[in-house]
Amino acid sequence: MNSGTPGTLAVGRVKFYGRHRGEVNSSTFSPDGQRLLTASEDGCVYGWETQSGRLLWRLGGHTGPVKFCRFSPDGRLFASTSSDCTIRLWDVAKVECLQVLKGHQRSVETVSFSPDSKQLASGGWDKRVMLWEVQSGQVLRHLVGHRDSIQSSDFAPSSDCLATGSWDSTIRMWDLRGGTGAIFHQELEGHRGNISCLCFSAFGLLVKVWDCNTGKCTDTLKVRAVAGANKGVVKACQGGLHPQSPTPCFWQGVLDVAHTCAFTPDGRLLVSGTADQARCQVHCKSPRAAQR
Structure with missing residues (x-):
């Protein structure tokens, strides 16, 4: 698993989070990196202490598999989406559901917070994006x-x-x-298959790497799951950009299909969620990789 060759992410001290009762569909770290959130096919959202791996909470409420989860940038809330066609907003401090957002007609596959944590975007199998006001829970647009299911979303750093x-x-x-939201700003074409994940870098690039100012594709990477990282560079699980190199960075060690991956804000921890025994793996970058 460990490798120091150029373009390969060296990892060590792997932790396994194996108390899920179904496949892990999504994972995300809190803005301070102290908490890990995972969404499972078993219909629950799990909260973990990153360093110790201790399970902090297991939250039910959704009546179907939980498809996606994400913390708000201010760290006060997190959202979960489900095949039950709802989005749940949760209070981190109280660990309780504040609102259930209803409006989608089919499974909700993605959710993202605006950088100021005041708006929420969601999308899914009903082929439409909904913008919500977080405080009131009202639909804005x-x-x-x-023309098909929406599987991923992300706000630009400028909002x-x-x-x-x-x-x-x-x-x-x-x-x-x-x-009005009736007219989209730009359509980026070039993929030949389903787009299951995307994220902005701090400088406004997307993977399949797009320059958002020109709408042109600057690079093509074979990825299954991507995660944003610091310093304005995108890192990806199973294919992405190494933080100090423009070449693809491949990480191996997942025992089954990786449904999700995420980096901590400081870029030192990577989590991947798999179908293998319904567990998450957290990988610490080795000092050699951190210095390269």
Whole structure:
């Protein structure tokens, strides 16, 4: 598993989080890196202490598999989505559900917070994006245009743009500055298959690596799951960019299909969630990899 060759992420001190009762569909770290959140096919959201691996909570409430989860940038909330067509907003400090957001007609596959934590974007199998006001739980806009399920979403660092990836093989860039969401800002084409994940770097690049100013694809990487990292560079599990190198960085060690991966904000920990025995793996980057 460990390797120091160029373009390969060296890892060590692997921890396994194996108390899920179903496949791990999504994972995310809190902004301070102290908490790990996982969403499972068993219908529950799990909260873990990152360093010790201790299970802090196991939250039910959804009536179907939990498809995705994400912390708000301010660390006060997290959201979970489910095949039960709902989004749940949770209070981190109290560990309780604050709101159940209803409006999607089919399974909700993705959710993302705006950088100021005031808005939420969601998408799923009903082929539409919904923008919500976090405080009130009210729908602000419906964004329609994708021709198949929406599987991924992310706000640009400037908050004025939302990117969504779909199984229609396109990424749509929605301009949020105007008063209407009826017209998408830009459609990025070039993928030949389903787009299951995307993320912005701090400098506004996407993977399949796109320059969001020109709409041109600058690089093509074979990835199954991607995670944003610090310093404005995208890192990816099973294919991505190494933080100090423009070449693809491959990490191996997953025993089954990796449904999700995420880095801590400092880039030192990587988590991957798999179908293998319904467990998560947290990998610490070795000092050699951190210095390279």
